[in-house]
Amino acid sequence: MKNPFSLQGKTILVTGASSGIGRQTAIECSRMGASVVLSARNVERLQETYSQLEGEGHLILPADLLDTVQIESLVSSLPEVNGIVLCCGKGLTLPMQFATRDKFDDIFNINLFAPFELLRLIYKKKKIQKQGSIVTLASLGGTQIFSGRNGIYGASKAALNSVMMFCAKEFSSRRIRVNCICPGMVDTPLIHRGTVTEEQLQENEKLYPLGRYGKPEDIAYAAVYLLSDAASWITGQQLVLDGGISIK
Numbered sequence: 001m002k003n004p005f006s007l008q009g010k011t012i013l014v015t016g017a018s019s020g021i022g023r024q025t026a027i028e029c030s031r032m033g034a035s036v037v038l039s040a041r042n043v044e045r046l047q048e049t050y051s052q053l054e055g056e057g058h059l060i061l062p063a064d065l066l067d068t069v070q071i072e073s074l075v076s077s078l079p080e081v082n083g084i085v086l087c088c089g090k091g092l093t094l095p096m097q098f099a100t101r102d103k104f105d106d107i108f109n110i111n112l113f114a115p116f117e118l119l120r121l122i123y124k125k126k127k128i129q130k131q132g133s134i135v136t137l138a139s140l141g142g143t144q145i146f147s148g149r150n151g152i153y154g155a156s157k158a159a160l161n162s163v164m165m166f167c168a169k170e171f172s173s174r175r176i177r178v179n180c181i182c183p184g185m186v187d188t189p190l191i192h193r194g195t196v197t198e199e200q201l202q203e204n205e206k207l208y209p210l211g212r213y214g215k216p217e218d219i220a221y222a223a224v225y226l227l228s229d230a231a232s233w234i235t236g237q238q239l240v241l242d243g244g245i246s247i248k
């Protein structure tokens with residue numbers, strides 16, 4: 001019996017696959033039957049992800065997405081895919097009075113321009129099949145102010161949401177769907193790397209109506225759904241996954 005939620009027979013590219021949400025998304029895609037192409041910069045950590053994949057036919061294509069030459073080489077080595085999950089990204093917590101142009105460039109380069117350039121080339125070179133699905137990791141911070149001092153990061157994700165909505169409209173001519181996932185705080189290395197202390201994180205987590213921050217699998221399961229045929233009538237959407245923090 002056909003299972004519309006299965007990814008059997010699909011090939012899925014996951015960027016940011018060396019850590020956090022991207023790693024878990026790659027693992028869950030493989031569990032649902034997909035062949036997965038893993039990309040990020042750190043080859044050792046990509047191999048750790050690879051070792052956790054189920055099934056066969058997976059591939060590692062390392063690339064620094066800040067380097068347009070490496071983006072081009074990733075696209076030329078890429079097999080035709082049915083789906084893409086764009087997870088590469090970087091956080092920043094900084095009061096707006098210190099938000100210089102350099103800081104904007106740093107965050108916008110990796111959160112907006114890098115995933116867009118990769119997607120643009122994949123689409124242009126027809127490396128994503130008709131009726132494919134693209135899932136982009138934006139953020140709740142790109143739709144509203146849910147935690148302080150995330151102005152630059154939030155702006156990059158708001159821009160990403162907007163760009164992806166235009167892609168959804170234009171790519172629909174090939175029946176390719178484009179959706180964004182907008183998570184609240186998810187427990188990955190990203191949230192422990194910044195200037196926010198562990199005590200501040202623990203206090204903040206208590207504000208979440210469902211009692212906890214997200215886990216990478218909370219996001220991965222939604223990505224799997226959006227990649228699957230079960231979501232074949234969904235495009236141009238921003239799916240908020242946030243343990244209820246936005247309705248608090």
Ligand SMILES: NC(=O)c1ccc[n+]([C@@H]2O[C@H](COP(=O)([O-])OP(=O)(O)OC[C@H]3O[C@@H](n4cnc5c(N)ncnc54)[C@H](OP(=O)(O)O)[C@@H]3O)[C@@H](O)[C@H]2O)c1
Binds near residue numbers: 016019188
């Ligand atoms: N965690 C959260 O609370 C949260 C909330 C909302 C949205 N998000 C978004 O979800 C996505 C995944 O975040 P995460 O929490 O899983 O973070 P993470 O664990 O820090 O993972 C970030 C990934 O991005 C890759 N990356 C960074 N710079 C890159 C570059 N120049 N070229 C290629 N890959 C690069 C990293 O791989 P390498 O270092 O190996 O290159 C890593 O695999 C991000 O877009 C983030 O903004 C996260």
